[in-house]
Amino acid sequence: MGASILIAEDEPFIVESLNFLLTRAGHRVDAVDTGSRALQAMRGHRPDLLLLDIMLPETNGFDVLRRLRGEPELADMPVMILTAKGQEADRNRMIELGADDFVTKPFSNKDLLSRVEMLLEGGRAARGSTPSR
Amino acid sequence: MTRIAIGRRIRESRMDAGVTQTDLAKAIGISPSYLNLIEHDKRLIGGALLKRIAGALDTPLAVLSGANDAPLASEVAELARSLSFRGLDEAAASRFTGQYPDWANAFVQLHRRYRDATETALALSDRLSQDPALMELSHAVLTQISAIRSFAEIMEQYPDLEPAERERFCGIIADQSDRLGSSAREMIALLDGARNAPTPTSPQSEVDDFIHHCDNHLPRLEEAADALRARLETSIEMLPAAIENRLVRTHGLTIRRGRANIDRRDVRRHDLVLLDEEALDATHRFQLARTLADLELGDVTEELVADDRLTSDESRDIARRAMANYAAGALLFPYDAFHDEAEATRYDIDRLAQRFGGSFEQIAHRLVTLRRPDAQGVPFAFLRADPAGNISKPFSIAGLRMPRLGGACPLWAVYAAQATPDRTVSQLAEMPSGEQFLFIARSQSKRAPVYGRAQARFSVMLGCDVVYGERVVYFDSYASGRASLATPVGFNCRSCPRSACAQRAQAAIISAPTPPGGAPPAAPRMDEAEAGGPESREQSRKQGLASTART
CATH class of the missing domain: 1.10.260.40 (lambda repressor-like DNA-binding domains)
Incomplete structure (x- = not known):
């Protein structure tokens, strides 16, 4: 079953490759290029997964994460972070803020896709058993 | 010494x-x-x-x-x-x-180079993590690599791509590879340029050496400044006006007050002297005097900086600025009149500042230069520190060595003065050897306070041997000679044997000195056993003693 995935990423070629990969995997993809647009889009329609770049203009990835975890509707939505920062400290901070998984740039397509599937699986299971976290 | x-x-x-x-x-x-x-x-x-x-x-x-x-x-x-x-x-x-x-x-010399190398390395590592241009470039590089990798994998993993898709993805890979190349070149250029970016400290040390060698007194500049003042045909009171006049009339400069560029060295451009409206009057006067000295005493300065001790263009530049400041001081505070007034007021810096219209720092600096053999003033050491303790303009005298590396003793008045801005603080400092020095310090900003702007502050300190105490007004409060008036200090933690000092920042590498006569050092700190006793007493004495003198 195809899922709906929102990509928040400001690099057009990265968006294009993610779009290709996820569409080919049978998902419906939307893309936005700023943090505030990501929040806006999710409030209108909650996707099954957010692929979130950390270095976003306007509202950066950390802020998007913090804010969406504060909204009851979005608090338990699976979020995968796209990051160039592989450092321990940054990872801990992202986990603290509620990130579910990471993909470090430059990523491998296979790795990215398998992680996306795992997160979607987990999200479906969580929603099935406990409606709200 | x-x-x-x-x-x-x-x-x-x-x-x-x-x-x-x-x-x-x-x-x-x-x-x-x-x-x-x-x-x-x-x-x-x-x-x-x-x-x-x-x-x-x-x-x-x-x-x-x-x-x-x-x-x-x-x-x-x-x-x-x-x-x-x-x-x-x-x-x-x-x-x-x-x-x-x-x-x-x-x-x-080797140590200076080592220090430069360390500082350069620190500056470079700071740069890698904090330079916005470099961070942006490394982000771009990662993005380009990500795109190339992802599309290359797509081409490999999806054999059923449409010809149009294949062509587009190939194009993206080619384009991103191209950009990756230029990002890499830009990065190399930036890192290459970084080699010249941090200012090494050794030219400054060279200039400090040079100034010490001259005993901070430059007869050639004094004479030239005297001659220039004679050309102005004016009294001390009217001197700033005469200087301004000469800049305008003789040199055709325009003088304007306004918001100056933060970098003061850029302020004078062509025919315009821009006086920072937020700076103090004394700073304006000094700036104008320096401008005139640049214009009329440049030849003498050039001769002086042609000294063998100054080995690089950078150190000659620093020396040139030091000379220009010296010349401005010599012009505004004429040697003989200043020396006489200093002796008459017993080195009361505030009264001298009043009389000659200078700032505490300018006056203190001029006092250090009173070394003319036939009219010597009290020999003063000089030190300037910013709130973080960074030291500049160190000038030592016999027995009182001003630090060049790291900080001085944290108990020195130069730091205590920062707690009482704009008040002159004095201190009778007793070194571990028992030698006593009189310290006079004041923390001051060169600019008027402006809402929302950090005010650059410096604490300036003069130090002289107590043997000259009688000639210095600040010594009066210590004239009773009671031992309780002296603050036990050191030069810096490393060289200080005062093991019970509450302000110790680094372990000492020397032990208590052996008293003359070869007796073994005193038993290590018996008084430490008396909990809270001497240590806290000593501490309160120290605090009480950075007393504020007349302001």
Whole structure:
């Protein structure tokens, strides 16, 4: 079953490759290029997964994460972070803020896709058993 | 000041002159065996006997006494301490410098380069994590690599791509590879440029050396400033106006008050002198005097900076700025009048500032330059510190060595003054050796306060030997001579044996000095056992003693 995935990423070629990969995997993809647009889009329609770049203009990835975890509707939505920062400290901070998984740039397509599937699986299971976290 | 071991110099000068020990001993009226002891530094001599030897060997006294090397010996000692080389104490440093002045100099130079290299490395590593341009570039590089990798994998993993898709993805890979190349080149250019970016400290040290060598007194500039003032035909009161007038009338400059560029060195452009409206009047006057000195005393400055001791363009530039400041001081605060007034007011800096219209720092700086042999003022050491303790403009005097590396003793008035901005603070500082110095300090901003702007502040300190106390008004509060008035301080933590000091920042690398007579050092801090006793008493005394004097 195809899922709906929102990509928040400001690099057009990265968006294009993610779009290709996820569409080919049978998902419906939307893309936005700023943090505030990501929040806006999710409030209108909650996707099954957010692929979130950390270095976003306007509202950066950390802020998007913090804010969406504060909204009851979005608090338990699976979020995968796209990051160039592989450092321990940054990872801990992202986990603290509620990130579910990471993909470090430059990523491998296979790795990215398998992680996306795992997160979607987990999200479906969580929603099935406990409606709200 | 560190004593130089001079035996080897005497021996070498004697041999150069082709004189035997016996003949020299006879000529100066001592026994050959005594001369032998002197030549092997078993007997320290000075004064009359050294003068006789110099006379007999027809050698300048300074060469034998090593007077010129005393700052070098101090620096070697300071270095040995700062590097925690145990066993290299003051005496060892002075023996080393006395016997091998060239090696000592090389040691000092090497250390400066080492310090530069360390600072450059720190600046570079800061740059990698904090330079926005570099961060942006590395982000771009990662993005480009990500796109290339992802599309390359797509081409490999999806054999069923439409020809149009294949063509587009190939195009993206080619485009991103191209951009990756230019990002890499930009990054290299940026890192390459970084090599010149951090200002190394050694040119500054060279200039500090140069200024010490001149004893912070430059007769040529004094004369030239006197002559320039004579051309202005004016009184001290009218001097700033006359300077302004000359800049406008003779040099065709326009003087304007406004928001100056933060970088003051850029302020003077072509025919415009921009006075920062937020700066104090004293700063404006000084700026105008410096501008005039640049224009009319530039030749003298150039001659002075052509000194061999200044080995790079950078150090000559720093020296040029120092000379321009010196000249401005000499112009605004005429030597004779300033010296007389200083003696008359007993070095009351506030009254001098009032009389000559200078800031505390300008006046303090001028006092340090009163070294003309026929009209010497009290010899003062000088030090300036910012709120973080960074030190600038160190100038040492005999017995009172101002630090160049790291900080000074945290108990010094130069730091205490920061707690009471715009008030003159005095302190009777007692060194571990028992020598006492009078410290006078004040923390001041050069600019008027402006809402929302950090105010650059500096604390400026003068220090003089208490033997000159009678001539200095700030000494009056300590004139009773009671021991309780003195604050026990050190030069810096490394060299300070005061083990119970509550302000200690670094472990000392020396132990308590052995009292003369060779008795063992006192039992280590018996008073530490009295919990809270002497230590807290000492502490409250210290705090009480950075007392505010008249403001």
